[in-house]
Amino acid sequence: MAKFTDDTKRRLDALIARYPTSKAALLPALWVAQEVYGGWLPPEAMQEVADHLGVPASDVAGVATFYTMYNKRPVANHRIEICQNVACMVNGADELIGYCERKLGIHAGEMTSDGGFSVERVECLGACCHAPALMVGSTYYENATEQTIDKLIAELGNMPSESVRPPQSQMPEQGEF
Amino acid sequence: MVGTPILTRDSWELNIVMSTQNGPDRPKTAAESADVNKVVSETKAAQDAGIPMVNLVVDGKPVSVPKGSLVIEAAFSAGSDIPYFCYHPRLTSVGACRMCLASVELEMFGQRRASIMATCTIPAADGMVVKTTTPDVKKAQNGVLELILANHPLDCPVCDRGGECPLQNMTISYGPPNTRFIEDKRRYVKALPISEHVVLDRERCITCMRCTRFASEIAGDSKLGLINRGAQSEVGPFLGGTFDSNFSGNTIEICPVGALTSRQFRFKGRPWEVKSSDSICTKCSNGCNIAVGHRMGEVVRINGRVNEQINEEWTCDKGKFGNADVNAPERLTAPLIRDAHGVLVETDWDTALSAVITNMQFVSENYGANAIAAFGTTSGTIEDNVLLGKLIHGVFSSSNLAYQLTQGPRRLPKATIVSVESAKHIVIVGMDLAYDQPMYYLRSVKAQRNGATVITVKTPSELAGANLTSESVVLVPDTLSASDYEAIQAISSEAGCDYSVLVSDANGYGPYLAGFDGADARVEDLHKGLSASEKANEVLNGLASGAVKHAFVLASDPVGTYADGQLASKAFSADAFVVVTSQFMNATAANASVVLPIASFAETAGTYLNVDGQLQTVDAVVPPRAGTRPQWQVLLELNARAGNPLPVFNPSDVLPAVLMQGGSE
Numbered sequence: 001m002a003k004f005t006d007d008t009k010r011r012l013d014a015l016i017a018r019y020p021t022s023k024a025a026l027l028p029a030l031w032v033a034q035e036v037y038g039g040w041l042p043p044e045a046m047q048e049v050a051d052h053l054g055v056p057a058s059d060v061a062g063v064a065t066f067y068t069m070y071n072k073r074p075v076a077n078h079r080i081e082i083c084q085n086v087a088c089m090v091n092g093a094d095e096l097i098g099y100c101e102r103k104l105g106i107h108a109g110e111m112t113s114d115g116g117f118s119v120e121r122v123e124c125l126g127a128c129c130h131a132p133a134l135m136v137g138s139t140y141y142e143n144a145t146e147q148t149i150d151k152l153i154a155e156l157g158n159m160p161s162e163s164v165r166p167p168q169s170q171m172p173e174q175g176e177f
Numbered sequence: 178m179v180g181t182p183i184l185t186r187d188s189w190e191l192n193i194v195m196s197t198q199n200g201p202d203r204p205k206t207a208a209e210s211a212d213v214n215k216v217v218s219e220t221k222a223a224q225d226a227g228i229p230m231v232n233l234v235v236d237g238k239p240v241s242v243p244k245g246s247l248v249i250e251a252a253f254s255a256g257s258d259i260p261y262f263c264y265h266p267r268l269t270s271v272g273a274c275r276m277c278l279a280s281v282e283l284e285m286f287g288q289r290r291a292s293i294m295a296t297c298t299i300p301a302a303d304g305m306v307v308k309t310t311t312p313d314v315k316k317a318q319n320g321v322l323e324l325i326l327a328n329h330p331l332d333c334p335v336c337d338r339g340g341e342c343p344l345q346n347m348t349i350s351y352g353p354p355n356t357r358f359i360e361d362k363r364r365y366v367k368a369l370p371i372s373e374h375v376v377l378d379r380e381r382c383i384t385c386m387r388c389t390r391f392a393s394e395i396a397g398d399s400k401l402g403l404i405n406r407g408a409q410s411e412v413g414p415f416l417g418g419t420f421d422s423n424f425s426g427n428t429i430e431i432c433p434v435g436a437l438t439s440r441q442f443r444f445k446g447r448p449w450e451v452k453s454s455d456s457i458c459t460k461c462s463n464g465c466n467i468a469v470g471h472r473m474g475e476v477v478r479i480n481g482r483v484n485e486q487i488n489e490e491w492t493c494d495k496g497k498f499g500n501a502d503v504n505a506p507e508r509l510t511a512p513l514i515r516d517a518h519g520v521l522v523e524t525d526w527d528t529a530l531s532a533v534i535t536n537m538q539f540v541s542e543n544y545g546a547n548a549i550a551a552f553g554t555t556s557g558t559i560e561d562n563v564l565l566g567k568l569i570h571g572v573f574s575s576s577n578l579a580y581q582l583t584q585g586p587r588r589l590p591k592a593t594i595v596s597v598e599s600a601k602h603i604v605i606v607g608m609d610l611a612y613d614q615p616m617y618y619l620r621s622v623k624a625q626r627n628g629a630t631v632i633t634v635k636t637p638s639e640l641a642g643a644n645l646t647s648e649s650v651v652l653v654p655d656t657l658s659a660s661d662y663e664a665i666q667a668i669s670s671e672a673g674c675d676y677s678v679l680v681s682d683a684n685g686y687g688p689y690l691a692g693f694d695g696a697d698a699r700v701e702d703l704h705k706g707l708s709a710s711e712k713a714n715e716v717l718n719g720l721a722s723g724a725v726k727h728a729f730v731l732a733s734d735p736v737g738t739y740a741d742g743q744l745a746s747k748a749f750s751a752d753a754f755v756v757v758t759s760q761f762m763n764a765t766a767a768n769a770s771v772v773l774p775i776a777s778f779a780e781t782a783g784t785y786l787n788v789d790g791q792l793q794t795v796d797a798v799v800p801p802r803a804g805t806r807p808q809w810q811v812l813l814e815l816n817a818r819a820g821n822p823l824p825v826f827n828p829s830d831v832l833p834a835v836l837m838q839g840g841s842e
Contacts, residue, residue: 058393058402059399062403066406
C-alpha cells in the first residue's frame with residue numbers, strides 16, 4: 001500500500017538532485033518517509049524509498065535499522081525524549097523521567113494506551129549547558145522541571161502529532177556542495 | 178558466581194601458548210586453499226604479463242606483487258599465512274572481521290613505523306615490511322578471535338560446518354585456548370529458514386559480510402543485507418522477505434562459519450565422512466565444474482569447483498540443489514517392457530536388451546535399414562551418442578540419426594562465458610538469464626559493475642529499440658521460432674553485431690559431433706556453423722506415417738520438449754517399436770515399447786561440450802543406482818548383441834577418434 005504521493009516524490013527528487021548519487025540521499029529520504037508514514041518506518045516505507053531511489057531494499061533496511069532515530073515501531077503522537085547522559089543525569093534527569101512515568105502511568109520506552117504520549121530515554125541532546133534537557137518532536141525544552149512536564153502534557157494533549165524530526169522548514173534548501 | 182575460575186590478565190597472557198599448527202601448513206578447508214591458489218596464480222600470471230609490480234618484504238622474504246594487490250595477498254604470494262574470515266579474493270574488501278591483522282612497516286610522514294593493520298584493506302606498496310609472526314601480531318590475532326568467539330555458540334558438535342569450518346581452523350591455529358567471556362552470549366532463533374534452500378543461524382554469524390557482499394556484487398540482486406548494528410547486527414533478507422536468489426547456495430559455501438547452511442545437506446553427514454569428487458554439472462548447458470560430495474555411495478551435496486573459464490567458483494541453485502534428483506525415489510530402477518496387454522511392466526536387463534535387438538533385426542530385415550531411426554541425446558555424453566550412431570548407422574546401416582527440432586542456427590556462440598565479462602553492451606532476448614544461463618548472468622553482473630549496460634527485451638521485435646551497436650553482445654535462447662531468429666539476424670546484422678544462441682542442454686552439440694542430423698561435425702565446424710537439417714522432422718514424419726518402424730530415443734523426451742510438440746506426440750503414438758533410455762518416466766517413455774533405466778550424471782563417465790564450446794570429461798563419482806546402467810555400457814552391450822563387439826573399455830576409448838575425424842566413422 002504505497003503512501004508516497006506525487007508531492008512526496010517531488011520532495012525526494014529534490015533531495016536526490018543535491019547528491020552525486022541517489023544512494024547518498026538515503027538518510028534525508030528516510031526522514032521524508034518517516035514523516036509520510038506517521039513517524040515510523042514500516043518495511044513498506046523502506047521498500048518505497050528503495051524503489052524511488054533505485055537502491056536495493058536490503059541496503060535501505062540496513063541503514064534504517066542502523067540509526068536509532070528512525071523508528072522501526074509505531075510511535076506515540078508526542079514523544080517526550082529525555083536526555084539521560086551525564087550532565088542531565090546529575091541535574092535530575094532520572095527524577096524527571098520518574099515523574100513522567102508516574103504521571104503518564106507508563107514506563108520509559110512505553111506508549112500510553114491511547115497512543116498520545118511516550119517517554120523515552122535518549123542520549124545526549126547537546127544541551128548540557130541547560131541540563132536537564134528534553135525534546136518533544138523538534139522542540140527543545142531546557143532546564144526542565146516537573147512543571148515543564150505538567151505544562152507540556154496539558155498543552156500537547158489535544159494537539160496533532162509533530163513527531164518528525166527535523167521539520168522540513170529547518171532543513172537547508174540547498175546543500176553546501 | 179562462586180567457584181567459576183576467572184582468568185586474571187597475567188594467567189591469560191601465559192595462555193597465549195598456541196598450537197604449533199599455525200603458519201602456511203596449518204589445516205585449511207578446500208575453499209581456503211582455493212583462495213590462496215587463486216592469489217598465487219594471479220600473481221604469477223601478472224609477473225609473466227609484465228604488469229606494474231610493487232616490491233615488499235613479508236616475513237623476511239622479498240616478494241613482488243601486481244600493483245593494487247592487498248598486503249594479505251602479498252603474504253600469500255610470499256608463502257606466509259595470515260588468518261582471515263571476511264577477505265575473499267572475488268569480493269571487495271571491507272575489513273569487517275579484523276582477523277587479518279599483521280605488523281606492517283611503512284614510510285609515514287617521513288618516518289618509518291610499524292603498526293598492526295588489517296592487511297585485507299591495505300594495498301601493498303613499495304618498501305613495506307610485513308611481519309605475520311611477531312608476539313604483537315599473535316596477541317592481536319588472539320584478541321580478535323577471542324572477541325569473535327565471545328558471541329559464537331559452542332555448538333560445533335551439531336553444526337554442519339564443523340570439520341570444514343574456517344573459524345574452527347583459525348581458532349586451532351591462531352586462537353586463544355580459552356575465553357574470559359563468562360557473560361551470556363546473544364540468543365536468536367536457531368535454524369531459521371530464509372529460503373527454500375538456506376537456513377540461517379544468527380548466533381553463529383560473525384558478521385563478516387561475505388554473504389551480503391556476494392549478494393550485491395556477484396549475484397547482483399542484493400537479496401541479503403545486514404541490519405541493526407554492533408553486537409545486534411544480523412544478516413537476513415529484506416525485512417520479512419525470503420532469500421529468493423538463484424545463487425543463494427553460494428553463500429553457504431563462502432560463509433566462514435555455520436551461520437548459513439544448506440537445508441538439503443543439513444545433518445546428512447559430517448564433512449570428514451563426505452568424500453568429494455570432481456564432476457561437471459549437467460543441469461544446464463554451462464557445464465559448471467562441481468565437486469560432488471558423496472557419502473557411502475549417496476550424493477549428499479554439490480559444491481562449486483574452480484574453473485576460471487566457466488563458473489569461477491560459483492554454482493547456481495538449480496545445479497547445487499537440483500542434482501538431488503540423483504537420489505529421487507521416482508527414478509526408474511528396472512527395465513520396462515510392454516506386455517501382451519499393452520502395459521509397461523518391469524523386466525530384467527537381458528529380456529529388455531534382447532527384445533530391442535530382436536526387433537531391430539526384424540525391422541531391418543523386413544522393412545529396410547531406414548525403417549530404424551535414432552534420436553541423439555543432449556543430456557547424455559558425446560560417447561553415448563557415438564555408440565548409438567555405431568549401432569544404428571554402423572551395424573544396421575540406417576541413415577536416420579536425428580536430433581532436435583530447435584530452429585536456431587546450429588553453431589557455437591561468438592560470445593563465450595568469459596567474453597561477456599568485458600562486454601560494454603549486453604542485450605538479452607526472451608530469457609531469464611539468471612536461471613537459463615546462470616554463468617552468463619554472473620559475468621553480465623560483473624560487466625555491469627564495470628560500467629556495461631545490460632538490457633533485457635522480451636521479444637525479438639523489441640530488439641530494434643535496444644540501440645544495438647557493432648560492439649553489442651546479443652544473447653538469445655535456443656527455443657525461439659525460425660522467424661524470430663530471422664528477425665534477430667536482420668536487426669543485429671544491420672547494427673553490425675553478431676548474436677549468440679545459447680543452447681539449454683548440457684551437451685547441446687554432442688549429437689552433431691557424433692554424426693546426428695547428418696552433421697558429422699568436429700568442434701571447429703561448430704564454431705563455423707552447420708547448415709540446417711530437416712532430419713528430425715523427416716524422422717518424426719516417418720514415424721507418424723508408419724515408414725519408420727523402430728525408434729531408439731536416447732535420454733531425451735521428444736514428446737515433452739520438441740518445438741513441434743503436435744508432430745512429436747503424433748509420431749510417438751504411432752505403431753512403431755520405441756525404445757527410450759531415461760532416468761525418469763516421461764511423456765515419450767510412457768508410450769514406449771521398452772524403457773531402459775540409465776545412470777545419472779554422477780554415475781557415468783563421459784565428455785560434454787558446453788554452451789560455448791569447451792570439452793569437459795568426467796568420471797563416475799558414485800556407483801549406479803541398483804538396477805540402472807550407464808548409458809554407454811547399455812549401448813556397448815547392444816552393439817555386441819547386434820554382432821559388433823567394440824574394443825571399448827571406458828568412454829575415453831571412444832572420444833579421441835570422434836574429435837579427430839567426426840563421429841559417424
